[in-house]
Amino acid sequence: MALLFKDPNKISAYRDRRFPGTQEEYENALQTSTTVYIGNMSFYTTEEQLYELFSRAGEIKKIVMGLDKNTKTPCGFCFVMYYSREDTEDAVKYISGTILDDRPIRVDFDWGFQDGRQWGRGRSGGQVRDEYRTDYDPDILLCGYGKLVQQE
Numbered sequence: 001m002a003l004l005f006k007d008p009n010k011i012s013a014y015r016d017r018r019f020p021g022t023q024e025e026y027e028n029a030l031q032t033s034t035t036v037y038i039g040n041m042s043f044y045t046t047e048e049q050l051y052e053l054f055s056r057a058g059e060i061k062k063i064v065m066g067l068d069k070n071t072k073t074p075c076g077f078c079f080v081m082y083y084s085r086e087d088t089e090d091a092v093k094y095i096s097g098t099i100l101d102d103r104p105i106r107v108d109f110d111w112g113f114q115d116g117r118q119w120g121r122g123r124s125g126g127q128v129r130d131e132y133r134t135d136y137d138p139d140i141l142l143c144g145y146g147k148l149v150q151q152e
């Protein structure tokens with residue numbers, strides 16, 4: 001199983017620009033960490049639903065909901081922390097793409113949760129990607145399109 005994710009270039013397409021280390025350290029963290037990032041979540045999905053789904057891959061240490069930094073309400077992502085690396089890999093392998101609250105969620109390896117990472121980094125408080133969204137998304141408040149797009 002671990003061999004599947006041996007190549008760090010294939011392990012995650014995402015690069016956290018706020019990671020406080022070198023590229024090599026980042027890649028090493030992705031290979032060893034027991035944290036996954038969940039994206040494309042509904043704003044209405046609860047921690048209880050996440051516990052139920054993600055415990056199928058193994059025992060969960062902690063879940064941290066991603067929050068809009070202004071409203072302090074869920075904004076479509078979270079971090080799930082496991083005890084074991086094998087369970088972490090199983091979550092990426094088997095749970096990514098699962099439909100949760102009508103949305104295919106994305107499970108990605110993560111370098112590790114640190115306080116502050118739970119906040120959306122977008123200028124309006126939520127996730128960056130939601131500011132650039134051009135497709136209709138019923139979960140995005142206001143009229144369903146990205147906040148920056150609406151201003152154009």
Ligand code: GTA
Binds near residue numbers: 036108111116128
């Ligand atoms: N492990 O894929 C991920 C991931 N994402 C998307 C966010 N986080 C992730 N972690 C993992 N994998 O702690 C983490 C962040 C942070 C928290 C909130 O979630 O490390 P954020 O989404 O608000 O801000 O993060 P982030 O990640 O710093 O924004 P970034 O990298 O600029 O952009 C995220 C996505 O937005 C891009 O992949 C792209 O899909 C979209 N996007 C960004 N800029 C544009 C643009 N100009 N036009 C169109 N789309 C854009």
